Amino acid sequence: MAVRPGDGEPRLSGRAPAAGKKAGAEPEPAVVPDQETGGAPARVPDVAIRRLPVYLRALEELRAEDHEIVSSADLAARTGYSSEQIRKDLAYFGAFGTRGVGYRIDVLVDRLRHILGLDREVPIALVGAGHLGTALARYNRTRHRDVRIVAIFDSDPARIGERIEGLEIQPADAMEAVIRRLGIRLAVIAVPAGAAQAVARRLVAAGVEAILNFAPVTLQVPPGVVVQNIDLTLELQSLAYYIRPEPATG
Numbered sequence: 001m002a003v004r005p006g007d008g009e010p011r012l013s014g015r016a017p018a019a020g021k022k023a024g025a026e027p028e029p030a031v032v033p034d035q036e037t038g039g040a041p042a043r044v045p046d047v048a049i050r051r052l053p054v055y056l057r058a059l060e061e062l063r064a065e066d067h068e069i070v071s072s073a074d075l076a077a078r079t080g081y082s083s084e085q086i087r088k089d090l091a092y093f094g095a096f097g098t099r100g101v102g103y104r105i106d107v108l109v110d111r112l113r114h115i116l117g118l119d120r121e122v123p124i125a126l127v128g129a130g131h132l133g134t135a136l137a138r139y140n141r142t143r144h145r146d147v148r149i150v151a152i153f154d155s156d157p158a159r160i161g162e163r164i165e166g167l168e169i170q171p172a173d174a175m176e177a178v179i180r181r182l183g184i185r186l187a188v189i190a191v192p193a194g195a196a197q198a199v200a201r202r203l204v205a206a207g208v209e210a211i212l213n214f215a216p217v218t219l220q221v222p223p224g225v226v227v228q229n230i231d232l233t234l235e236l237q238s239l240a241y242y243i244r245p246e247p248a249t250g
């Protein structure tokens with residue numbers, strides 16, 4: 001149960017491992033200490049972890065609107081997830097709310113940031129500064145401080161030295177050294193499909209453990225490395241289903 005009388009203060013101290021798909025295997029649920037069973041690990045499904053940033057965004061909006069307390073019903077209205085779903089997701093990490101009162105927004109924001117590892121800046125490498133990579137870097141660097149692109153690499157000599165939102169594009173050859181020096185563990189791939197696997201291999205060898213892949217290719221990575229794929233074409237193709245012409249009748 002997420003909500004228990006007197007549970008105004010959160011009791012979780014652990015941090016969830018990264019969400020996402022383990023390439024080549026079923027996503028492994030994160031393991032966190034279970035508050036209900038006195039410390040026995042609880043399995044946190046990948047999908048639950050992926051909802052946490054949605055809750056966090058809604059909570060930060062509410063805080064900006066000067067709200068201090070939120071009920072799971074309010075959060076449900078903001079996020080589109082059910083109250084039961086929200087309470088269940090938060091329960092994986094301990095109790096955050098007070099029954100009949102709700103959740104203290106500032107406490108929950110801090111806790112979710114901690115669980116997600118966002119209570120410090122997460123430095124990110126971007127590989128491929130073409131059309132997509134440039135747009136991603138611009139967007140990220142103007143809006144986000146917690147998950148921030150701090151290194152950009154490209155193999156095209158014509159692009160090296162150019163700046164995107166103040167950050168210089170570096171030669172792809174420097175990837176390993178820079179990633180190690182900056183302690184980067186999360187990277188974005190925005191190179192052509194044919195180059196993506198080799199880039200992934202190099203990133204992993206340099207210490208990257210989580211990859212957001214925009215190239216339309218299935219990356220092979222070692223166990224323990226998390227890959228999330230974003231494929232615009234596949235998303236559009238699946239949406240096409242919902243607007244397909246009605247089959248002719250008669």
Ligand SMILES: NC(=O)c1ccc[n+]([C@@H]2O[C@H](COP(=O)([O-])OP(=O)(O)OC[C@H]3O[C@@H](n4cnc5c(N)ncnc54)[C@H](O)[C@@H]3O)[C@@H](O)[C@H]2O)c1
Pocket residue numbers: 127128129130131132133153154155156159172189190191192193195199214215216230231232233
């Ligand atoms: N998922 C999406 O929504 C979406 C949308 C558009 C494009 N894409 C994909 O994103 C990728 C990039 O698309 P784009 O339109 O920006 O292409 P682009 O050709 O404009 O840019 C690719 C960049 O990668 C660089 N590059 C190539 N090989 C490299 C390597 N080994 N190391 C470092 N840099 C390298 C190129 O020099 C170029 O600057 C493609 O795989 C494309 O299919 C995805």
